[in-house]
Amino acid sequence: MKVETDILIIGAGPVGLFTVFEAGLLGLKCTLIDNLDKVGGQCSELYPDKPIYDIPGVPVQTAEQHVDALVKQIEPFKYNLHLSQRVETITEIETIDNITTWNIKTNKGLECISKNIFIAAGAGSFEPRRPPNIENPDQYLNKGVSYNVKSIDRFKDKNLFIFGGGDSALDWTVELSKIAKSTNLVHRRDAFRGSQHTEELMRSLVESGDINLLTPFQIESIKGKNKVEAVTLKNFDTKEIVNHSADELLFLFGLNKKLGPILQWDLTLSQNKISVNTENFQTNKNGIFAVGDINDYPGKLDLILCGYHETTLAVQKAYQRIHPGERVPFGYTTSNKKLQKKLGVGK
Ligand SMILES: Cc1cc2nc3c(=O)[nH]c(=O)nc-3n(C[C@H](O)[C@H](O)[C@H](O)COP(=O)(O)OP(=O)(O)OC[C@H]3O[C@@H](n4cnc5c(N)ncnc54)[C@H](O)[C@@H]3O)c2cc1C
Numbered sequence: 358m359k360v361e362t363d364i365l366i367i368g369a370g371p372v373g374l375f376t377v378f379e380a381g382l383l384g385l386k387c388t389l390i391d392n393l394d395k396v397g398g399q400c401s402e403l404y405p406d407k408p409i410y411d412i413p414g415v416p417v418q419t420a421e422q423h424v425d426a427l428v429k430q431i432e433p434f435k436y437n438l439h440l441s442q443r444v445e446t447i448t449e450i451e452t453i454d455n456i457t458t459w460n461i462k463t464n465k466g467l468e469c470i471s472k473n474i475f476i477a478a479g480a481g482s483f484e485p486r487r488p489p490n491i492e493n494p495d496q497y498l499n500k501g502v503s504y505n506v507k508s509i510d511r512f513k514d515k516n517l518f519i520f521g522g523g524d525s526a527l528d529w530t531v532e533l534s535k536i537a538k539s540t541n542l543v544h545r546r547d548a549f550r551g552s553q554h555t556e557e558l559m560r561s562l563v564e565s566g567d568i569n570l571l572t573p574f575q576i577e578s579i580k581g582k583n584k585v586e587a588v589t590l591k592n593f594d595t596k597e598i599v600n601h602s603a604d605e606l607l608f609l610f611g612l613n614k615k616l617g618p619i620l621q622w623d624l625t626l627s628q629n630k631i632s633v634n635t636e637n638f639q640t641n642k643n644g645i646f647a648v649g650d651i652n653d654y655p656g657k658l659d660l661i662l663c664g665y666h667e668t669t670l671a672v673q674k675a676y677q678r679i680h681p682g683e684r685v686p687f688g689y690t691t692s693n694k695k696l697q698k699k700l701g702v703g704k
Pocket residue numbers: 367368369370371372373390391392393397398399400403404407408409410411442443444445477478479480481482483618619648649650651659660661662664
């Protein structure tokens with residue numbers, strides 16, 4: 358599939374989402390691509406329930422509420438959203454009158470063509486952390502090894518082992534114990550980093566025999582020919598090795614942030630971030646912008662509101678690249694009837 362778009366946005370975190378709004382006000386169409394299976398970037402993936410206090414005019418909002426509000430705010434604008442795929446390559450198609458057209462490809466075969474690439478990739482794409490001492494656990498991917506829960510049906514009536522000590526491990530242990538044949542929570546110490554309430558719930562289910570808590574254990578090996586059949590655990594203190602037959606292993610060790618393919622795009626980097634100018638947040642490449650946490654310039658702060666400022670200015674430049682020689686239309690949303698029409702508000 359090949360998509361042509363005014364602005365191609367890599368990353369559907371808060372800054373990528375707000376780019377759709379600013380672009381929409383100027384009548385530009387956006388295509389958003391994200392490696393995750395949902396929008397919201399760090400807000401959705403790392404701290405959905407944490408309150409944010411420094412969004413201007415919003416005294417308090419959880420990260421999830423903030424993302425929901427952004428999605429609502431961009432509803433009036435038609436945009437394409439492609440999730441669960443990573444942008445791998447950016448290549449130049451042509452440069453005419455100093456305006457370059459770019460082609461991007463994802464790891465799922467999607468191709469997009471645009472004069473404006475906005476890299477709103479935060480700290481890079483999130484990759485689940487693998488169990489540290491297992492060689493190539495991915496050979497069992499979808500054959501008994503998972504790093505997230507895409508569908509709870511996978512774990513129905515299965516002997517399930519969940520590994521981890523944070524919120525995700527606790528939440529899913531409690532939730533999946535309702536449907537799994539047996540639910541075993543494995544952690545290397547008998548202390549958890551998740552919410553106290555969920556830990557208490559988990560421990561009460563251990564007492565009632567619905568969950569088997571295995572601490573202080575860590576995984577030693579996975580056994581099985583074409584799929585997971587058993588797991589070997591090592592006691593952290595006594596070094597004793599125990600075998601358990603197992604159907605599903607769910608590793609919830611958190612996420613690594615990786616710049617990954619971004620390093621191959623021939624962009625000038627500074628401290629593992631993309632260098633930009635502060636006039637329009639363009640990189641060293643004509644038509645490739647970097648906004649939000651992924652960029653670097655003197656005085657840069659990794660804050661949501663800084664990303665919103667950056668992308669607002671970058672979109673102005675993107676407009677000029679789509680409509681060369683034209684003045685960028687400027688208007689306050691409070692008083693501009695045309696803008697209000699676009700937003701579906703006003704009379
Ligand atoms: C615990 C915590 C609390 C925080 N609290 C606050 C706060 O109170 N106030 C505040 O202002 N900020 C806070 N921050 C920082 C804030 O979350 C970031 O500044 C913000 O998320 C940056 O937004 P972004 O859109 O630039 O990037 P991100 O939110 O990081 O989103 C980037 C997206 O790009 C995707 N991506 C990356 N590479 C690719 C690729 N090659 N292909 C496809 N997709 C890709 C990623 O999957 C990700 O979804 C907090 C951060 C953390 C971790």
